[in-house]
Amino acid sequence: MPTLKTRCSLLVRGIEAFLYFEVGLIRGLTPARESSTKDEQGDLHKPEQDTTGADDSSLRHRAYVGMPEEWDLVAARQVTLLLTAGLRDNHRLVDVGCGSLRTGRMLIPYLEPERYFGIEPNRWLVEEGIEHELGRDLVRMKRPAFRYVDDFSLSEFGVDFDFALAHSVFSHTYPDLALVGFRGIAESLAPEGKLFATFREGRQDSEGSGWLYPEMVPYTWERMNGIIEESGLLARRLDWMHPRQSWFVAAHPNAEDDIDDFSHRLRRPLVPVSRPSSSTC
Numbered sequence: 001m002p003t004l005k006t007r008c009s010l011l012v013r014g015i016e017a018f019l020y021f022e023v024g025l026i027r028g029l030t031p032a033r034e035s036s037t038k039d040e041q042g043d044l045h046k047p048e049q050d051t052t053g054a055d056d057s058s059l060r061h062r063a064y065v066g067m068p069e070e071w072d073l074v075a076a077r078q079v080t081l082l083l084t085a086g087l088r089d090n091h092r093l094v095d096v097g098c099g100s101l102r103t104g105r106m107l108i109p110y111l112e113p114e115r116y117f118g119i120e121p122n123r124w125l126v127e128e129g130i131e132h133e134l135g136r137d138l139v140r141m142k143r144p145a146f147r148y149v150d151d152f153s154l155s156e157f158g159v160d161f162d163f164a165l166a167h168s169v170f171s172h173t174y175p176d177l178a179l180v181g182f183r184g185i186a187e188s189l190a191p192e193g194k195l196f197a198t199f200r201e202g203r204q205d206s207e208g209s210g211w212l213y214p215e216m217v218p219y220t221w222e223r224m225n226g227i228i229e230e231s232g233l234l235a236r237r238l239d240w241m242h243p244r245q246s247w248f249v250a251a252h253p254n255a256e257d258d259i260d261d262f263s264h265r266l267r268r269p270l271v272p273v274s275r276p277s278s279s280t281c
Ligand SMILES: C[S@@+](CC[C@H](N)C(=O)[O-])C[C@H]1O[C@@H](n2cnc3c(N)ncnc32)[C@H](O)[C@@H]1O
Pocket: 044, 064, 065, 066, 096, 097, 098, 099, 100, 101, 102, 103, 119, 120, 121, 122, 125, 149, 150, 151, 152, 166, 167, 168, 169, 211
């Protein structure tokens, strides 16, 4: 017969296991799947290095932007963050470095027509994303706008954005290009608009210029935050899921309270939603 002490310790271990696997997985602490191709330097694989779909040219566009086995997981984490932060279908969103529409294939159907904007220097990625992920009917119906540039010139779209997303872009820019990027985003972010972006966190900053790919450019948060502030924006780190990178939110100084509040809300423990007794939905 187990003693009370044994029962308590079993219960504690059960709760710990639940927290590790459920909450840890939700919070991104436990990887969804280990991969033998993952290394410390980077998560990105050029098409010719892709082992999952080596001869399948219909998967090239996935392999270029990251590990193909994480394609969907990383998309889901981006989209759930945006929705948690208040994205609604009438907002205007710019996807900076939209690549092969990993999130575009989910955001374009969700947003109202002419609300999704993407910039991407590699035109082929967007074209293959449309071909293999989104489909031309949705392009006709939702009319997303794309610009194939590498200078972060968002103002050329001629609109202000409620949301900007830059997933795995500032993890490849050295400080000079990162500053160009943040300035371009700041110029077109609405007064209450928010930028959600990732960077590769490291213990030391690195020297260099321009774009590095597929390897990543590590930053200390202090350095990354300094560049964001130089662009005129303010930022807060976010406790949100990512296999290897760290998230932050940035906004104009007048929206500082908003981003402060949002970053604190994400840190609170997950509370079970209480169900109403009604049998209707
Ligand atoms: C790691 S991929 C991420 C793509 C996409 N955000 C995603 O989550 O799948 C980085 C993307 O940034 C694009 N890129 C490279 N230089 C850029 C620049 N100067 N401005 C914007 N995007 C750039 C690359 O072509 C590539 O599509």
